[in-house]
Amino acid sequence: MSRPHACECCSTEPEPKKKIINHSHEGHDHEGHDHAEEGDHDHDHGGEHDASWKGQLPLLSALFILAVMLILDFGFHFRPANIIQLLIFGTAYLLAGWEVLRISFKKAMHLDFFNEFFLMSVATIGAFAIGSYSEGVAVMVFYSIGEWFQDSAVSNAKRSIKALLDIRPDMVTVLRNGNPESVHSSEVAINEIIQIKAGEKVALDGELLSEKGTFNTAAMTGESKPDTKAKGDSVLAGMINLNTVTEVKVLALFKDSKLSKILEMVQDATARKSQTQLFISRFAKIYTPAVFALAVLVVGLPYFIADHYVFTEWLYRGLVFLVISCPCALVVSIPLGYFGGIGLASKNGILFKGSNFLDVVTTINTVVMDKTGTLTKGVFNVQKIVALDGNEQELVNLAAALESKSTHPIALAITAYAGGSKRAASDVKPDDAENVEEVAGKGLKGTVNGKEVLAGNIRLLDQFKISYDQSAANEEDTVVVIAVDGKYAGYITIADELKEDAIEAVKAMHSLNLQTVMLSGDKQGVVDKIAALLGIDQAYGDLLPENKVEKVESLKNEGRKIAFVGDGINDAPVVALADAGIAMGGLGSDATIETADIVIQNDQPSKIVTAIKIGKLTRNIVWQNIALAMGVKIIVLSLGAGGVATLWEAVIADVGVALLAILNAVRIQKMKPF
Numbered sequence: 001m002s003r004p005h006a007c008e009c010c011s012t013e014p015e016p017k018k019k020i021i022n023h024s025h026e027g028h029d030h031e032g033h034d035h036a037e038e039g040d041h042d043h044d045h046g047g048e049h050d051a052s053w054k055g056q057l058p059l060l061s062a063l064f065i066l067a068v069m070l071i072l073d074f075g076f077h078f079r080p081a082n083i084i085q086l087l088i089f090g091t092a093y094l095l096a097g098w099e100v101l102r103i104s105f106k107k108a109m110h111l112d113f114f115n116e117f118f119l120m121s122v123a124t125i126g127a128f129a130i131g132s133y134s135e136g137v138a139v140m141v142f143y144s145i146g147e148w149f150q151d152s153a154v155s156n157a158k159r160s161i162k163a164l165l166d167i168r169p170d171m172v173t174v175l176r177n178g179n180p181e182s183v184h185s186s187e188v189a190i191n192e193i194i195q196i197k198a199g200e201k202v203a204l205d206g207e208l209l210s211e212k213g214t215f216n217t218a219a220m221t222g223e224s225k226p227d228t229k230a231k232g233d234s235v236l237a238g239m240i241n242l243n244t245v246t247e248v249k250v251l252a253l254f255k256d257s258k259l260s261k262i263l264e265m266v267q268d269a270t271a272r273k274s275q276t277q278l279f280i281s282r283f284a285k286i287y288t289p290a291v292f293a294l295a296v297l298v299v300g301l302p303y304f305i306a307d308h309y310v311f312t313e314w315l316y317r318g319l320v321f322l323v324i325s326c327p328c329a330l331v332v333s334i335p336l337g338y339f340g341g342i343g344l345a346s347k348n349g350i351l352f353k354g355s356n357f358l359d360v361v362t363t364i365n366t367v368v369m370d371k372t373g374t375l376t377k378g379v380f381n382v383q384k385i386v387a388l389d390g391n392e393q394e395l396v397n398l399a400a401a402l403e404s405k406s407t408h409p410i411a412l413a414i415t416a417y418a419g420g421s422k423r424a425a426s427d428v429k430p431d432d433a434e435n436v437e438e439v440a441g442k443g444l445k446g447t448v449n450g451k452e453v454l455a456g457n458i459r460l461l462d463q464f465k466i467s468y469d470q471s472a473a474n475e476e477d478t479v480v481v482i483a484v485d486g487k488y489a490g491y492i493t494i495a496d497e498l499k500e501d502a503i504e505a506v507k508a509m510h511s512l513n514l515q516t517v518m519l520s521g522d523k524q525g526v527v528d529k530i531a532a533l534l535g536i537d538q539a540y541g542d543l544l545p546e547n548k549v550e551k552v553e554s555l556k557n558e559g560r561k562i563a564f565v566g567d568g569i570n571d572a573p574v575v576a577l578a579d580a581g582i583a584m585g586g587l588g589s590d591a592t593i594e595t596a597d598i599v600i601q602n603d604q605p606s607k608i609v610t611a612i613k614i615g616k617l618t619r620n621i622v623w624q625n626i627a628l629a630m631g632v633k634i635i636v637l638s639l640g641a642g643g644v645a646t647l648w649e650a651v652i653a654d655v656g657v658a659l660l661a662i663l664n665a666v667r668i669q670k671m672k673p674f
Contacts, residue, residue: 014196058193061145062096065089066137073134082131089133097124097140116326119288123322127647130520135647141324142655175247184252194248196241205257206248208233213246259508291325291637309503313643320640323650324633333625333661340668341618347494347669349601350611357597360580361615366560367509367608368552368574371530372409373567374584375605376496380413381478387490388469395490399455399482401433402444410480410494440461440519440543443480457523459542461488464635478522498533505605506534517555518575519548548574565600565608582608621668625661632657 003136027182069088072078094101097120104117112118120143172185173195180195185203188194193209196202202215214228216239226242227233235248237257299318303309338355345352352358372378387395400418403411433453434444442463443456454460461468461481468488472479477493509516518539520527526543540551552574555562562569564578575581575596583596584603600607636653639645645653 019512033457053247055564056148058095058098059141059148061136064139065092065095065143065331066134066141069134076393085133086128089137090128092137093124093128093140095135096144097121100140100144106629116288118328119292123319123647126322127218128316130315130338132316132647139651139661142651145655152495164467168503170203173197188250190248190250190253194250196245196246196248198241198245200241201331202235202237202239202241204248204250204254205234205236206250208235208246209249210244211245213244214242225467266597275298287327288325291321295319295321295325302518311507316647317640317643320645320647320650321637323647324636324640324645324654333629333658336662337618337622337625337665337668340621340665343669344421344617344671345611345614348607348610348614349604350607350614351601352611353597353599357362357580358615358618361563361598361612362613362619363561364514364556364563366517366562367517368517368519368555368562368578369536369605370566370571370634371518371522371527372496373603374565375502375518375530375534376498378409378496380409380478380494380496382413382417383494384475384493385490385497386471386492388488389490392490394484395498396492398448398451398453398484399480399492400441400559401448402436402446402453402455405433405436406438406444407448407621409496410478413494414480414492422553423651451484455480457521476525477528498530499603499605501604501606503534503634506536508606510535510610512609515560517551519543519551549577553575562614563608565605567603582611617668621664625664628664629657629661 060655069085069092072416080088100120104121107113121139124136124140127133127139170185171182172188173180174183174188175181175193175195188204193206194206208229208231210231212228212230212253213235214226215235215513218225227239230316235246237254295318296319298669299311299314302314309562335355339360341353341358342355345358357434369375382396385392387397396414396418399489400415403414407413415513432448434447436444439445439456439460442460443454445452445454445460447453454464454466457479458468458481464483464486466486466488468481468483468485469491472491474483475491475493479491479493479496482489483492506516516535516537518527518531518536520541521538521543522541524541527539530536531539544549548571552562552564556577562578563580563582565582565584566575567584575583580598581596582598582600598611600611632653636645640650
């Protein structure tokens with residue numbers, strides 16, 4: 001038998017982990033933020049019950065009995081004696097409604113009378129009391145059938161969301177003492193080597209040891225296009241090996257893999273309610289007692305004003321009123337619509353951390369974006385080296401010694417260049433750096449072979465009152481200036497590339513009447529150049545973390561609804577301040593993914609627009625369901641109170657509108673947000 005709704009308290013979002021400060025030439029210090037909101041009661045159709053037809057045999061038996069009795073009555077004009085009818089219909093009634101009656105009684109014992117179980121119980125028992133046996137059974141049977149379909153729809157929505165990402169292989173082949181062993185993924189330790197055959201899924205995050213490998217990354221990005229990786233590249237759990245056997249060095253435990261964390265976020269997302277859901281929950285708490293009161297008035301008030309008052313006639317009208325007033329279509333189809341929106345987003349490589357954020361993105365009118373790693377690839381290459389003493393290799397190695405302590409893309413570019421340089425050998429090695437400190441938003445300070453070295457942007461030298469060659473400030477590309485023992489030593493220029501879809505993404509934002517803003521710690525000249533190429537409306541450079549916060553606060557004070565998009569872990573202060581924080585999380589840090597409200601798995605800027613469109617699709621379907629349910633109920637309530645509608649029409653209208661709303665909500669998972 002279909003289990004009726006069970007109220008449960010929704011959990012809140014887990015508290016973010018502590019973040020690690022990461023050196024940034026576009027500096028941004030940060031703390032995590034948590035948008036978790038307090039749980040509220042909701043209908044849960046996806047419980048422990050069996051929603052298959054085999055689990056519904058009592059209900060199907062009741063339906064069969066009802067059908068036979070109706071055929072005998074209307075087809076052959078045969079109606080058994082009243083006591084026989086009571087026994088037959090009573091049996092069907094208990095088969096279909098025992099669970100409803102049980103829960104109704106249990107709630108009544110706790111003085112909870114204003115719920116749909118008590119409402120259905122009163123309406124159907126009242127129908128039996130006035131001799132409308134078939135109608136009483138029909139109300140309970142069709143109500144339970146509606147519950148069955150609702151249970152199935154919600155369960156399928158939750159399962160589809162989980163199945164979309166819960167693709168972590170349980171078993172994995174580990175090379176131990178040179179021999180392959182098949183073990184459970186949770187038993188593999190960090191730094192062990194796993195082997196993935198062609199066609200197998202990667203079970204754990206790690207580093208590719210084979211010379212190259214081609215992988216299907218759809219689980220992480222929503223894109224099935226093969227991605228060829230070289231030795232040393234990151235390989236993530238959920239990817240599928242497409243060609244030869246590859247070996248991967250494990251860098252994270254099974255429970256700590258990026259895919260495991262994403263799965264947890266998607267599961268948690270279904271518990272975080274939108275404002276619409278919260279409104280409907282509050283509305284139902286007022287609506288249900290109100291319709292009970294109105295039903296009593298429908299029965300009792302005519303006694304004082306009608307010329308010929310017949311109690312059974314007005315009781316029947318009151319029962320019709322109760323049946324049609326059931327709020328099921330609202331409280332089920334609305335969360336189901338949000339489940340569909342979360343599922344559709346996941347299929348497109350976008351993770352919403354709660355249905356509330358599906359609502360939030362529909363209100364956005366300004367998209368504020370970081371530059372490096374968000375609109376540009378964040379893959380820098382050294383373009384030019386200018387050393388005052390002419391020793392370019394020494395200058396690069398001094399900078400690389402400091403930058404080796406950072407994971408920022410610019411730092412990685414310099415260390416990679418130093419490591420791959422074919423120039424004359426230097427006495428400086430990366431490990432020679434000591435006492436390295438970050439100067440927030442400006443660069444690094446440390447000691448290399450007894451020399452005090454500064455490496456960062458021009459503001460770093462300004463802070464330490466070190467004069468420099470103006471040609472460094474005039475460079476169009478990103479500049480890393482170096483000072484040794486308090487004297488300017490030269491600079492290195494670094495260049496980045498735009499992401500392939502960045503220009504189209506900005507155009508799409510403008511087509512939605514969204515204002516675009518770019519914030520960067522890079523110098524204004526570089527920022528203006530990128531902004532011009534992309535068509536960004538406003539662009540601000542030379543920003544420290546606190547300056548970025550000030551800019552966003554200023555935009556919010558103008559009445560703008562802000563979505564901030566970033567990739568570095570140092571973007572968290574602005575992410576926390578924004579109405580919707582969006583992380584480029586394909587290869588971003590765990591801290592960034594945990595901090596953001598929405599995660600774009602493949603790092604494509606175009607997915608920002610996709611996320612907004614999915615939010616709008618979801619909102620439209622949810623409000624269509626609200627309008628449908630309320631419109632039909634108001635009409636049939638009026639007809640029932642006026643004696644025009646019968647219990648048959650009431651139950652058909654109630655179940656029918658619930659099923660239509662459910663079908664409307666389910667279809668969102670099949671839609672394309674383009």
